Amino acid sequence: MFPGRAPVLILSQNTKRESGKKVQLENINAGKQIADVIRTCLGPQAMLKMLMDPMGGIVMTNDGNAILREITVQHPAAKSMIEIARTQDEEVGDGTTSVIVLAGEMLAAAEQFLEQQMHPTVIIRQYRQALEDMIKVLEGPLSVPVDKNDKAALANVVKSCIGTKFISKWGDLAVNIALDAVNTVTLTENGRTEVDIKRYAKVEKIPGGSIEDSKILDGLMLNKDVTHPKMRRYIENPRIILLDCNLEYKKGESQTNVEISGETNFTRLLELEEEHVRRQCEEIIALKPDLVFTEKGVSDLAQHFLLKAGISAIRRVRKSDNNRIARACGATIVNRTEELRETDVGTKCGLFEVKKLGDEYFCFLVKCKDPKACTILLRGASKDILNETERNLQDALQVARNIMLTPRLVAGGGAIEMAVAQHLLQKATHGPYRALAHALEIIPRTLAQNCGANTIRTLTALRAKHASHTDTTTPCTWGIDGETGELVEQKAKGIWEPLSVKLQTYKTAVETAILLLRIDGIVSGSKKKGGKEPPTPAEMAQQQE
The missing domain is CATH 3.50.7.10 (GroEL)
Incomplete structure (x- = not known):
């Protein structure tokens, strides 16, 4: 490398290069492994992960983004999977676990077609088409409008969002805090609604007392x-x-000099x-x-x-x-x-x-x-509990904010995934399009697995419910009860999710699957100290295992 010249990647003897189908299969494998790490963190019966950071601190959480932030990975495809959880968190604040699980399953669905020598661009084209159709049915017949001023309806949505979290035991308290905070910081100017939670709804954590002592201040x-x-x-x-x-x-600044001649x-x-x-x-x-x-x-x-x-x-x-x-x-x-x-x-x-x-x-x-700003006072037994409570509360605040900005809902508990899959399967003509529709079923399947239900029987019954639903004016809201694993109608149970969260989840998951399928070469031009060659992506994947 000479000074003043643009950097050039030189493929020397030390450079490892892998390309073609092998790389695509490795990327799919890396995506699946990341999804497997946090699959058990989905749903009301989600397990917590205990993470130890390099400084010896401990984090206990089932928040997909918080878990993946602490994981160290080498594989470039795994890194981009972790990145989508962060994007999801910043954009809509919820659905970080779902987006990883979905992206992993969509990659896995493409694997069989690559092995059948199908060209990646054909798979990508089908995936794109499926995403467009998903968005169309989600924004159309599968979502229902909600009145922003109906506090009971909004409370139901926020409650179903935090039903999968540690804070769910104090659900009503958290829901009221989230809704009051969002109402407080909502500012409408010139017909534009602005809800800035990060800046104007501050969370103060004070160890001591119990979580029931937490409250939102009118100031x-x-x-x-x-x-x-x-x-x-x-x-x-x-x-x-x-x-x-x-x-x-x-x-005065440091260069100020004052000369004094007399007392x-x-x-x-x-x-x-x-x-x-x-x-x-x-x-x-x-x-x-x-x-x-x-x-x-x-x-x-x-x-x-x-x-x-x-x-x-x-x-x-x-x-x-x-x-x-x-x-x-x-x-x-x-x-x-x-x-x-x-x-x-x-x-x-x-x-x-x-x-x-x-x-x-x-x-x-x-x-x-x-007041157009507020403080949320959190009390709890220890710092770990307070940190997890704050993470859960941030999700609840984001969900309440999303409904304020986009007042449309979809059924929760895997019902919407099954309904979308059913719509896609009716149109499906090609393999990848069909495979993507089946990949959506991973959400209800994981919900059933996490609460110990018979997965095959439950999913077959759920498919039958959605296939027999003929009323095109109302969406089919049959899904899985995350507590018991039984089939329930989510409309009757009142489990809803904001449309904006689902749209973002599907867009991000499909776009990531497309991006990783498009990669057909990984070139590593770095050289380790001591003259050792850098590991190949295959070796990196083995290290992860």
Whole structure:
């Protein structure tokens, strides 16, 4: 490699190259292995995985994305499988386990056709066609609309989402928290609805107490205390000012030089500092606030002036927390005290108080009138339980958000997969198209396996139910009860899932299967230290086994 030249991949003696059908079969194998790892994490009877990270920490979860994040793999195809769980989590927040299981099964379905010497592009074309047909029937006859204002219907959907999680024992509590949080942070402007959970619905985890003590606050909570012990810690209907500047003398940068020739000059310098801080405080006091939050520091002198005026100050607040306070109490964040106006003062907060929880002090801004930001307070026995509860709650929040943005539902418990498969099988003419339809059945099959039911008998009965459904105006909602493994009508049981989650799951799974089938060569141009040749993809796959 020469400086200034573009990097060139040189196939030397040390370069391993594999191509053709062998690589495709290896990729399929890698995909299947990743799917097998988390297959037991699907459904209400899902098992947990205990993961140990390199630092010795422990994570216990059945969240597909959280598990795969911690797994170290070498095979490039396995890495791209792990990537789709992350995409699914970021996009819709739920269905991370389903998408991996489906993608693995869709790859496995293509294996027989590759062995029959069918060209990958033919399989890919069929898969694409099947995906288009899936989306059409999902957005059409197989999904039902839901009223965003019907809290009972929304609660059912969120409940079925967390029914497979650790938090399901406290289902009603989690559902109420999720729905209230999403309603709180929903902002409608110019006919556009925005639901920003990540930024404005903050989860605070405090070990101690039990999960039943968890609640959503009608306002915010910060892990902060007032700067001076004599400042007020309980204020009703406070006037709040938010700052993004120091309440202390602005120190010069490192290259500042000051030459002092006389003793009086030094005294004058100190007086200037004091005057600057005094002026800042007077500009704040002029607006008669009760509370001042600043993202920067507050000097002792400023604390003294504010205390004399009966103002409580809290310093070094995070930028994200300051934005949340601004949304909750109606204040505007100001960068310089000279620019403070009456309109910048927040008056929507009903109560400010500082409480001690465990070993630490927290300040609460609650009883806010129509806050557009909130804090979810989680309590639990240990950090592990709190972390898993938070992961589950994030899924519930995302599901509630998805319904707000796309108010359409599909039946859960494997019912929708069977219904889609039935639609595809009626159209199926070619092998791969048909195989993809059968691959969808992996979801109800896995649900039945995970609760110990007779898989073959259950699936045969379920297929018969869907095949005999002739009413084209309503979708067939027969699926599997994840608790007992019996066939139930999900409509009667009230188990629904948001359409957006299912669409994303199918799109991601099929696109990934297509992507991995398209690869017909893996070239590794790296050379290990000590002159050893890098392992081939086949050796990597064996190491994984």
